[in-house]
Amino acid sequence: MVHTGSTRTFMWFCMGPVLLLLIIVAVAPVTLALIDSFRDLSLAMPSKRGQFVALDNYRDLLGSDGNFYRSLAHTVIFMMIAVPIELALGLLIALWINREFTGRRLVLTILMIPTMIAPVVVGMIWRFFLMPSFGVLTVYMNRLGLFEETSVFSGAITAFGALIIIDIWEWTPFIMLIMLAGLSALPQAPIEAATIDGASRWQIFRHIQLPMLFPLIVVAVMLRGIDASKVFDTIYVLTGGGPGNATEVISTFAYRTNFIRWDLGYGAAVCLVLAFASLVVAALFFKTVSGKPKPVEETS
Amino acid sequence: MTTGRSLFARQLVTFVVPLLVLLGVALIPYIWILLASFKTRGELISPDPKWVFNPTSINYTDIIYKGFDGYLLNSVIIGFSSTALCVFVGTLAAYGFSRFKIPAGNHLFFYILATRLGPPVAYALPMYLIFRDLGLVNTYAGVILAHTTFNLVLVVWMMRSFFDDVPREIEEAAYLDGCGHFRVFLQITLPMTYPGLAAVSIFVLIFSWNELLFALILTGGDTRPLTVMIPSLVLHTGTQWGQVASASIIQSIPVLIFIFFIQKKLVQGLTFGAVKG
Numbered sequence: 407m408v409h410t411g412s413t414r415t416f417m418w419f420c421m422g423p424v425l426l427l428l429i430i431v432a433v434a435p436v437t438l439a440l441i442d443s444f445r446d447l448s449l450a451m452p453s454k455r456g457q458f459v460a461l462d463n464y465r466d467l468l469g470s471d472g473n474f475y476r477s478l479a480h481t482v483i484f485m486m487i488a489v490p491i492e493l494a495l496g497l498l499i500a501l502w503i504n505r506e507f508t509g510r511r512l513v514l515t516i517l518m519i520p521t522m523i524a525p526v527v528v529g530m531i532w533r534f535f536l537m538p539s540f541g542v543l544t545v546y547m548n549r550l551g552l553f554e555e556t557s558v559f560s561g562a563i564t565a566f567g568a569l570i571i572i573d574i575w576e577w578t579p580f581i582m583l584i585m586l587a588g589l590s591a592l593p594q595a596p597i598e599a600a601t602i603d604g605a606s607r608w609q610i611f612r613h614i615q616l617p618m619l620f621p622l623i624v625v626a627v628m629l630r631g632i633d634a635s636k637v638f639d640t641i642y643v644l645t646g647g648g649p650g651n652a653t654e655v656i657s658t659f660a661y662r663t664n665f666i667r668w669d670l671g672y673g674a675a676v677c678l679v680l681a682f683a684s685l686v687v688a689a690l691f692f693k694t695v696s697g698k699p700k701p702v703e704e705t706s
Numbered sequence: 707m708t709t710g711r712s713l714f715a716r717q718l719v720t721f722v723v724p725l726l727v728l729l730g731v732a733l734i735p736y737i738w739i740l741l742a743s744f745k746t747r748g749e750l751i752s753p754d755p756k757w758v759f760n761p762t763s764i765n766y767t768d769i770i771y772k773g774f775d776g777y778l779l780n781s782v783i784i785g786f787s788s789t790a791l792c793v794f795v796g797t798l799a800a801y802g803f804s805r806f807k808i809p810a811g812n813h814l815f816f817y818i819l820a821t822r823l824g825p826p827v828a829y830a831l832p833m834y835l836i837f838r839d840l841g842l843v844n845t846y847a848g849v850i851l852a853h854t855t856f857n858l859v860l861v862v863w864m865m866r867s868f869f870d871d872v873p874r875e876i877e878e879a880a881y882l883d884g885c886g887h888f889r890v891f892l893q894i895t896l897p898m899t900y901p902g903l904a905a906v907s908i909f910v911l912i913f914s915w916n917e918l919l920f921a922l923i924l925t926g927g928d929t930r931p932l933t934v935m936i937p938s939l940v941l942h943t944g945t946q947w948g949q950v951a952s953a954s955i956i957q958s959i960p961v962l963i964f965i966f967f968i969q970k971k972l973v974q975g976l977t978f979g980a981v982k983g
Contacts, residue, residue, distance in 0.1 A: 413806070416887035420802030423795040424818070424858070431855040432821055435832030442835060499728065513725065515966050517732050521976070522965045523958045524916035526933045530954055531739045533940075534947055542738055542755040579732065584981050587973040591982075625980050636825040639918045643937050657919075660827040665923060670835070677828040684824030691823060692816055695980045 436681070439674040447671035456671075463675035473651065474676070477659035480566075484655060485634040488573045493627060495574070496581025497619075501611065503582070504589045514583070521580045529643030532572050562652035565645050569653055572640055577633075581626050588622040589615065628691050656680060736958075743951035750947045765948035766956075774935070774953060781931035781957075783846055784921070785914045788853035792910050795854065796861025797903065801891060803862065804869035815862070822859040822978070826919045829855075834923055844926035852920040857910045863979040864909075868902040869895065905971035908964050915961065932957045 443463055447456045467474055503513075520528065535543045538557035547553050559565045592615060600610050638657035641647065647654035647662065654662075660680060664673035742750060744761035802808055803815060821829060833852055834843065842848035872895050880890045896903075918933045925934060936957065939950045965972065973981050 412887060416891075417802060417806050417808070419888075420798045420806070421808060421814075424799035424814075424862075427795055427851075427855065427858070428814075428817065428821075430836075431833060431851050432817070432829070435829070435836040438835050438839075439832035502724070507721070511969060512966075513729065515969055516729055518965055518969075518972065519736060519962065520732055522912065522961055523736070524918070524933055524961070526916075526918045526936055527739075527954045527958055530936060530950055531735045534739060534742065534950065535735055537947075540751045540753050540755075545753055545755055575731070575735070580976060583973050584977060587981055622981060625977065629977055629980070632823050636827075638825075638827065642918070643940075657825050657827045660825070660831070661919075664827075664831045664834075670831070673831055674835070677831045680828035681824050684828065685820050688816065688820040688823040692819060 436678070439678060442671050443674035443678055445671045447669075447674075449668035449670060451669075459671070463672050464679070467672065467675050467679065473654070474656075474659060476651065477654045477656050480653065481635055481637075481655040481657075484566075484570060484573070484637065485631055488570050488577075489627060489630050489634055491570075491574055492578045492581050492630060493623070495578045496626075497585050497623075499578070499582045500585035500589055501615075504586060514586075517579050518583065519579075520576045521583075525576070525639035526643055528572065528576050529640040532568075532640075533644050536568065559645055560649055562649060565649060565653050569637075569641060569644065572644070573634065573637065576640070577630060581630060584622060584626045585619065588619050592618050624694060628694060632687060632691070739951045740955055742947060743955045745948060745951075747946075747948060765946075765952040768946070769949045769953050772939075772949065774956075776928070777930060777932045777935040778956070780846075780925070780929055781915060781933070784849055784853065784925075784929075784931050785911050787846065788850045788857070788914045789907055789911045791850065792854040792857045792861055793903070793907050796858050797865050797896075799858075800862045800865035801869055801895070804866050818859050818862055819978075821855055822857075826856065830920055830923050833920075837924060843924060844929055846925075846929055848924040849921055849929070849931075852924055853914040853917060856917070856920065857913050860909060860913070860975065860978050861906055864902065864906050864974060865899065867974075867979050867982075868899040872898050902971070905968045905975065908968050909971075909975040912961055912964055915957075 444458060444460055445456045446459045446462075507513075535541050536558045538544060544553060544557070553564075556564075558568050596614050597610055600614060605613075636657055637655055638661065641653055641655060641658055642661070645653045647658045660673065660676045663669050663676055667673075741757070741759075743765050744763070745756075745759060746762055746764065749756060749759055799818075803811060808814065830852070833848075837843045837848040837851075842851070876898075877890050877895060880894050885894075915931075916933065918937075921931050921934050925931065930938075932953065936950060936953050939946055939953065968975065
């Protein structure tokens with residue numbers, strides 16, 4: 407290009423702001439948290455005033471904290487149930503809706519509402535829907551003889567199940583949208599050829615569409631899995647982790663440790679363990695997405 | 707025309723009816739809260755749910771007494787400021803990544819991605835610690851910086867792909883005419899990405915507008931946005947569901963309007979550019 411001196415200046419002009427921002431909001435905070443994670447520091451307990459305890463926080467957390475492992479297990483179960491159902495439903499709906507019809511754009515926009523409105527509003531809508539005695543869903547379920555004595559969020563299993571169903575309601579449209587983008591980008595020739603040869607819809611799906619969609623399914627499942635592991639807003643609004651700690655996930659566990667119990671030293675250790683785990687996941691995602699050519703090319 | 711009519715009947719059963727069911731499942735919970743926002747307190751907690759009733763606007767006037775306009779203004783301030791900052795920083799970085807070989811660029815790119823993929827709460831505490839030392843907790847600046855960081859990956863990834871789509875020949879012609887980097891970027895390349903830039907900005911705005919966790923931790927008193935206000939209406943002494951409903955409706959209306967406009971870019975935005983629509 408032009409002379410290198412001005413190119414270098416311009417490059418710094420491009421990258422300078424982002425470097426500065428990352429130092430202020432990522433590098434410095436994480437360093438500070440790392441230091442605090444080696445200390446006994448609590449804003450709620452006067453005896454913990456920042457004494458240096460080396461790796462005690464990490465040893466307690468990873469070695470003997472039942473609540474941490476329980477919330478981790480809840481998170482994994484939540485992901486393992488919600489994401490496959492969302493994938494199956496989303497794919498099914500995408501296959502079925504993948505055709506031209508009047509008002510298609512409006513229909514797709516309406517179907518995206520659960521995904522796009524604020525998760526805290528989603529939580530509130532369902533909390534209102536499921537309120538004991540006057541929540542509209544509770545009323546109709548009562549008429550069918552369900553939940554007459556107890557409420558949905560008072561039982562461990564039903565509360566957890568309700569959160570999963572709400573997650574499915576909220577996020578299935580997201581999978582549908584990705585699958586629809588993939589389906590409409592598939593070359594039509596092999597499908598037409600198979601139709602002429604007398605292949606059934608199932609055969610076309612199983613042997614043509616599914617293999618071609620596979621890279622996209624991987625991306626969708628990873629993104630959704632990552633997001634499901636971070637679920638916070640709806641649980642914060644709907645159960646707060648209860649009853650007891652039946653719906654405590656890692657996000658609510660970390661939130662409670664830091665911002666309810668104000669156990670900052672221990673909480674910093676929790677956060678750094680989670681951040682480290684997420685780096686590993688991010689590396690996997692990065693490899694999947696940028697490792698091979700883009701799964702779908704521009705169409706519309 | 708019997709075949710025509712039977713075809714229509716088949717369409718009705720296999721497509722139109724299931725489509726209406728699907729739309730109902732997606733929309734009825736939202737419609738129910740919309741209806742609730744126009745109901746009186748008695749109707750709201752009645753065990754006999756009414757789909758048709760006499761609407762009242764009392765809930766909308768009630769939330770104004772609770773300082774709703776202040777929270778709304780905070781949401782607007784936080785949303786627009788963090789969008790402006792995020793788009794400025796992210797677009798420059800995206801152009802850098804697209805056009806130059808940045809030293810250790812892949813590591814930087816990866817780090818930007820990692821800030822978004824980890825659980826926000828894992829980054830919220832470190833941010834809280836440093837913002838407390840800097841006196842930025844309970845200010846607009848703290849939460850604006852947090853939202854900017856959180857949405858950076860979206861801007862960088864999407865804008866990078868838009869810049870990659872601009873043919874190099876156009877820039878090279880401008881360089882030959884004697885334009886410098888700044889002029890080529892500002893007057894030639896950037897304007898060609900305006901439609902994409904607009905979509906990206908809307909995404910960032912929606913994500914900031916809808917964000918709860920950072921807002922919960924980093925704002926307080928006079929700087930709280932709507933997403934923090936809405937759950938605070940749930941009280942042990944009894945929740946004013948009419949107010950929750952009307953606040954939720956006003957919070958979500960801008961989002962509904964925006965998603966209609968960015969519908970074509972929705973896939974790309976929701977997957978950080980990993981999938982194109």
